[in-house]
Amino acid sequence: xxxxxxxxxxxxxxxxxxxxxxxxxxxxxxxxxxxxxxxxxxxxxxxxxxxxxxxxxxxxxxxxxxxxxxxxxxxxxxxxxxxxxxxxxxxxxxxxxxxxxxxxxxxxxxxxxxxxxxxxxxxxxxxxxxxxxxxxxxxxxxxxxxxxxxxxxxxxxxxxxxxxxxxxxxxxxxxxxxxxxxxxxxxxxxxxxxxxxxxxxxxxxxxxxxxxxxxxxxxxxxxxxxxxxxxxxxxxxxxxxxxxxxxxxxxxxxxxxxxxxxxxxxxxxxxxxxxxxxxxxxxxxxxxxxxxxxxxxxxxxxxxxxxxxxxxxxxxxxxxxxxxxxxxxxxxxxxxxxxxxxxxxxxxxxxxxxxxxxxxxxxxxxxxxxxxxxxxxxxxxxxxxxxxxxxxxxxxxxxxxxxxxxxxxxxxxxxxxxx
Numbered sequence: 001x002x003x004x005x006x007x008x009x010x011x012x013x014x015x016x017x018x019x020x021x022x023x024x025x026x027x028x029x030x031x032x033x034x035x036x037x038x039x040x041x042x043x044x045x046x047x048x049x050x051x052x053x054x055x056x057x058x059x060x061x062x063x064x065x066x067x068x069x070x071x072x073x074x075x076x077x078x079x080x081x082x083x084x085x086x087x088x089x090x091x092x093x094x095x096x097x098x099x100x101x102x103x104x105x106x107x108x109x110x111x112x113x114x115x116x117x118x119x120x121x122x123x124x125x126x127x128x129x130x131x132x133x134x135x136x137x138x139x140x141x142x143x144x145x146x147x148x149x150x151x152x153x154x155x156x157x158x159x160x161x162x163x164x165x166x167x168x169x170x171x172x173x174x175x176x177x178x179x180x181x182x183x184x185x186x187x188x189x190x191x192x193x194x195x196x197x198x199x200x201x202x203x204x205x206x207x208x209x210x211x212x213x214x215x216x217x218x219x220x221x222x223x224x225x226x227x228x229x230x231x232x233x234x235x236x237x238x239x240x241x242x243x244x245x246x247x248x249x250x251x252x253x254x255x256x257x258x259x260x261x262x263x264x265x266x267x268x269x270x271x272x273x274x275x276x277x278x279x280x281x282x283x284x285x286x287x288x289x290x291x292x293x294x295x296x297x298x299x300x301x302x303x304x305x306x307x308x309x310x311x312x313x314x315x316x317x318x319x320x321x322x323x324x325x326x327x328x329x330x331x332x333x334x335x336x337x338x339x340x341x342x343x344x345x346x347x348x349x350x351x352x353x354x355x356x357x358x359x360x361x362x363x364x365x366x367x368x369x370x371x372x373x374x375x376x377x378x379x380x381x382x383x384x385x386x387x388x389x390x391x392x393x394x395x396x397x398x399x400x401x402x403x404x405x406x407x408x409x410x411x412x413x414x415x416x417x418x419x
Contacts, residue, residue: 252329391417
């Protein structure tokens with residue numbers, strides 16, 4: 001009797017382990033081949049969100065869509081109730097009072113108010129940006145990794161930048177170093193995903209920075225599998241079809257300079273240990289380095305901009321891990337050839353674009369985008385920053401970020417790419 005019991009016990013344990021491995025694998029690689037086959041509609045012009053069902057399809061798909069529509073609304077109500085039962089802890093004061101002010105200065109904040117000017121050409125400008133994006137996604141002459149894959153082929157872990165607000169039907173893909181802190185604040189206010197003393201935040205600037213970048217604060221696409229199981233990928237498609245999707249972008253080289261300034265010119269313990277130490281060892285030939293960033297800065301040991309460029313160009317870098325989100329290409333963060341964005345904003349026209357978007361979403365009477373993020377890392381600085389970077393490196397760097405330049409209409413920096 002002992003052997004049969006042991007056999008049954010091992011069989012149960014083995015089955016449980018196999019199920020666990022399948023769940024982990026599925027959550028990692030996405031539901032590329034385990035989904036309900038439905039097509040995602042082509043882009044829709046920004047307009048009030050439709051209340052009718054999805055476009056006609058086969059009977060089974062329509063039934064599923066109807067079920068998911070019900071699930072969408074009921075889940076939104078359930079989330080509202082659950083959010084009201086939980087409250088974020090009070091923000092901790094910064095350990096160094098002067099550091100936050102210095103950080104804001106380097107990041108380029110300008111808290112003075114700037115009135116966005118009404119411009120009758122804004123709609124035409126948006127149409128041109130979206131048309132350019134669609135045209136180059138369909139243009140075979142522009143080639144870059146992941147361009148031709150389908151939405152279903154995107155692994156779940158690569159969908160972690162798509163923030164969903166079910167209350168207003170909005171999806172925002174955040175791009176670090178493109179005013180994403182304040183756009184995340186706006187999404188928190190709209191979705192009421194964070195409470196302050198039992199009540200949702202009403203003013204975006206009241207939300208502490210540490211809560212803004214806490215991943216548990218936001219509902220993102222990569223969390224859907226744990227919530228909805230086999231329906232997750234189809235539910236994403238329902239929301240992509242019905243919701244208004246937007247992102248904000250920036251000149252790729254200027255974004256790199258901004259990332260370098262905020263992560264390596266300021267004392268950042270995490271980035272020092274994870275990135276600066278390997279860069280200094282590999283590209284600056286330092287074998288013995290201090291354990292803390294403060295000690296390193298005191299000793300004059302800092303990553304140079306040239307070291308940073310070497311790191312980006314080194315084939316060895318992404319063999320160890322993908323680029324950090326602060327310098328990862330936008331096409332890898334937001335998948336613009338797989339997702340039809342309804343609004344493409346730019347940091348260079350942030351005031352005007354933010355005002356236009358909030359009006360389009362019909363939430364401009366409820367909140368305003370926080371006072372303008374003035375771009376202290378200006379495009380006019382590019383020549384100074386790249387002055388000591390070899391021409392061959394600049395040309396390789398452009399190839400690395402070429403898709404972002406082309407897809408979002410940024411001119412090729414010819415002055416940096418020739419002698």
